[in-house]
Amino acid sequence: MSPVPHVVSRRGVLAGSGALVMSFALARTAFAQDPQEAQNVGEEARKPLPQPGSLKNEPLLDAWIRIDADGRITVFTGKAELGQGIKTALLQVAAEQLDVPFESLTLVTADTARTANEGYTAGSHSMQDSGTAILHASAQVRALLVAAAAGRLGVAADRLRTGGAAVTAPDGRSLSYGEIVTAEMLHVNAAPQSPLKDPADHTVMGRPVPRVDIPAKVTGGAAYVQDMRPTGLVHGRIVRPPSPGARLRAVDAAAVEQMPGVLKVVRNGSFLGVVAEGEWPCIQAMRRLAVLARWEGHSDLPDAATIDQTILKLPSQDTDILDTGHLGAPEGRRFEATFTKPYQMHASIGPSCAIAQATRDGMTVWTHSQGAYPLRDALAEMLQVPPDKVRCIHVEGSGCYGHNGADDVAADAALLAVAVPDRPVRVQWMREDEHRYEPYGPAMVAKLTAVLDRSGRIVDWTHDVWSNTHLTRPGRAGHLLPALYLQQPFTPPPPKPLPQPEGGGDRNAIPLYRFPRGRVTNHFIPDMPLRVSALRSLGAYHNVFAIETFLDDLAAAAGIDPVEFRLNHMEDPRARDVISKTAEAFGWSSAGTRRPGTGRGFGFARYKNLGAYTAVALDLTVDRDSGAVTVGRVVAAVDSGEAVNPSGIRNQIEGAIVQSTSWTLFEAVRFDRTRITSRSWADYPILRFDAVPASVEVHIIDRPGQPFLGTGESGQGPTAAAIANAVADATGVRLRDLPLDRAKVRTALGRRPASRAG
Incomplete structure (x- = not known):
């Protein structure tokens, strides 16, 4: 337009x-x-x-x-x-x-x-x-x-x-x-x-109106782009290289083109795909084509076991995003800790999908991309046509929140659609495509130091965070996966840090708490060992996890209750309200004697220091033999400004808590020195129904007439911190390397590795 x-x-x-x-x-x-x-x-x-x-x-x-x-x-x-x-x-x-x-x-x-x-x-x-x-x-x-x-x-x-x-x-x-x-x-x-x-006269805003997008999703209706079946639809599948750095040397496509239902095999450099009348014939042709393809070369990936050390050694661009002055050494006890996060997937339940149709008038793409206009510009550059010749129409996708494979599969569909004009081409990624080739959330390292004075107050605070970019979303063709494999490949634009006040890897690295002296440094790493981009909440998840668990350690050293310790350092009245409301609703001050292996934890943040305020309190149980962590009751409070739909806000905080529980206890991308080895749910476990928290209770602090504040990404960091703090409370051992999976818990508790069945 x-x-x-x-x-x-x-x-x-x-x-x-x-x-x-x-x-x-x-x-x-x-x-x-x-x-x-x-x-x-x-x-x-x-x-x-x-x-x-x-x-x-x-x-x-x-x-x-x-x-x-x-x-x-x-x-x-x-x-x-x-x-x-x-x-x-x-x-x-x-x-x-x-x-x-x-x-x-x-x-x-x-x-x-x-x-x-x-x-x-x-x-x-x-x-x-x-x-x-x-x-x-x-x-x-x-x-x-x-x-x-x-x-x-x-x-x-x-x-x-x-x-x-x-x-x-x-x-x-x-x-x-x-x-x-x-x-x-x-x-x-x-x-x-x-x-x-x-606001006193509102009759629609502020009311829990049922969501209009839910009925089709829970009744098996046509809710997603994956469900679309326009007239004349044909199907496409892509053959991926075995390693991101491999290139296609040769392929005998003639045998595949003779298979029943196959319309065309499409090759452009190392981009290899097939179009067929039916989905199953297309999958069969894709598998046959994969057997016949000959690849050469591979990627040189770092050692997954020491990725945190690799990150610290890579060249970085260092920027102080907070510096209140450090004149002389402050008096008091000094504490320091290091926190790590692995690469993590979006792990969309429904693999990415798009439909593209090329006609004389241009290209139309139905996509679950989170940026219709930026994707349009990237596709136009890749196809070498004016932007007004490409139309992108958003249709919901089954699984998202961040830069997953939605944009890449749209580019796959567009390239195949050019080969079969006038026919809508539906490209559905396979599970291993999604796992191996989506852009991941970056691995990160954070180092924190603090000084406590005799009264138990923090008088000095330092936070260093190392991370790749958190944004390689399209806008340019070089951001699209298939464009990297064409005969005339596009080069990815140089990665850049996202500026404050929102930030990328340094998002939420500046604490909302008030300390006399502080310095926060973002160590931005341009080199990307693995392809990465935006995963929900970006660096806020890891930075809040680090800040809020470090605060619990400092509170313990000061001999002060963790909630009281937070309030002692918090001036923002709305933050204080959220922290106090969560503690009150949870019954934090009235906790009695607990069973062995149980613990409770607390976490708080204001997303980006300018979005919603969210605090989380929870209890959990740690099985000291298996290392399994089972989350029990979760209580949260949120201030999102004026609440338009209280039910929708609760949905978002509940979803954030469940998603963060999965990230915090289970998720890490696996890879060897040449390729991604997380190809299925067996290789990349996510939270299952038996690990969902026993109950989730969300309290909304409504602010009628106040500006809307973003809610959806505000709960991930506080939830991770609350879980980690509760694990420490239950075991007496502090774990700082995500995820807090069974193996790490067993190791921390000095238990022998469990058998394969355990």
């Missing part, structure tokens, strides 16, 4: 609540204490205010809300539904501010031909960016409709009321939104301020 020129009209100015801005500026000037202050205030008031959320980049109201003459209302978002529930929450926001029934709205998610370009759906930004844009756009659209109705009904706007997609006068006369709207009414720029409804 080409950008529409910004239109500034008299209607747009009048719709922008200009009187409110003027009176606010006059009042501040009138109460200024001196002429200079009055001048400063006046100059500040004259500065143009930015539009809220994603309206900054796409200010036209009809980019977000469309009302047809027949009364149909469509809401548009450039964000993608990934299972986080934003379809429901965004519809609630629009329904509330437009004063229309929730069920009457239609939502269109990321589509490069229809929606605004909101980049990636990532970093828990959907509600902050798109939710805020829709909130204000909807309110301003309602104000425009009321103003137009006032003129037609001959009634002052402040005497009209809205409801049921209509504007009604005191005498009962009414006009529907469809009757009021004109072709150009909403084609105006949004104002920086909006006539938002008082």
Whole structure:
């Protein structure tokens, strides 16, 4: 979709609540204490205010809300539904501010031909960016409709009321939104301020509306891109090299092309695929092709057993992201600890899938990529066509949260679609494709030091973190896996660190706690032993794990309860509320005598120090013979600002707790010196039903009228820390190397390795 020129009209100015801005500026000037202050205030008031959320980049109201003459209302978002529930929450926001029934709205998610370009759906930004844009756009659209109705009904706007997609006068006369709207009414720029409804009057926002995306998912309906079967569909499969660094030397494709149902074998350099009429014939052809392919070369991978030492030895770009000064050595007891995290997978339950169709008009791709526009640009570069010749339409995928194989499989499908014009080509990755070739979450190392004074307060804090990039998402063809294997391969762009305040490997490395002196250094490592990218919460998971477990050790050294110790160093009142609420709901202060092998733990963080506040308390049991850790009761509290859908927030925190439990207790990518050896669930175990926490209780601290804060990634770090702290409480032994699997627990407790059956 080409950008529409910004239109500034008299209607747009009048719709922008200009009187409110003027009176606010006059009042501040009138109460200024001196002429200079009055001048400063006046100059500040004259500065143009930015539009809220994603309206900054796409200010036209009809980019977000469309009302047809027949009364149909469509809401548009450039964000993608990934299972986080934003379809429901965004519809609630629009329904509330437009004063229309929730069920009457239609939502269109990321589509490069229809929606605004909101980049990636990532970093828990959907509600902050798109939710805020829709909130204000909807309110301003309602104000425009009321103003137009006032003129037609001959009634002052402040005497009209809205409801049921209509504007009604005191005498009962009414006009529907469809009757009021004109072709150009909403084609105006949004104002920086909006006539938002008082949160006390909300009837849709703040209510636990059932999620619109769930029914099809739990009834076996068509919920995912994997379920799509458009007319004329054919199937594609890709033959992967045995090692990422291998290249295709030769292949005898003639025998495969003669197999029943096979339409074409596609080779471009070391990219090798097959297209067939049916899925099973395609899989059979792919397997035959794999046997016939001859590869040469391989990757030189590091030793998996010492990957943490390898990371520390690689060249790094070092940046102090916090330095409050270190003049002289502080007095007190000094403590230090090192924490490690392995490479981890997204481990999507449904392997990545995409459908592509090439026609004379261009390429259309149905994809579960988290960045429809960036993927479009990367595909256009790979295919050597203008970006407007590629359309990417987001369809949910079965498994996501981060940069998994969604973009790569879209590129696979596009390359195969070019070979069979006009036929939609569905490429479904195999499980071993997903495990061996998705971009992983980077391995990381963090070293922390702290000094405690005699009163048990932290007076000095140092945090060093080593990590690769956490972002190689598309935008360029070199970010797409198949583009690396073409006859004329694309080169991956140089990896870059993500800047603060959000950060990448250093995300959440700056503690929210207040210490007199502190230094935090990000050691960014450009070289990537394995292909990596964004995994949910990026570096926050590991940094919060390190900070929060280190705090427990310091609290023990000071002889202070861990929750009290945190509160002693916390000034942020909303953080204190979340910590206190979690401790109270868990019954932290009233814990009695516990059985041997049981422990309790606590963890807290504000995601990115600017998102949601989340604290987690839990108890668990450690089997000292097998090393198995069983999580019992989990209690969490979260402050996400204004809660649009409390059920959706609970879903997200519950999901974060379960996901983090899996990462923390089970997950690590296995590899040898030439290839990835995690090819199946047997080689990459994840949490199963018998390891799900016994209960999860989530308390929401609602802040009506406050900005939306991202929720989905706020619980992973606190959960990991709570588990590790509870394991230490249960065993008396501190484990700092993730995952805290059975083997590590047994070793730490001095137990012999269990038998194969154990």
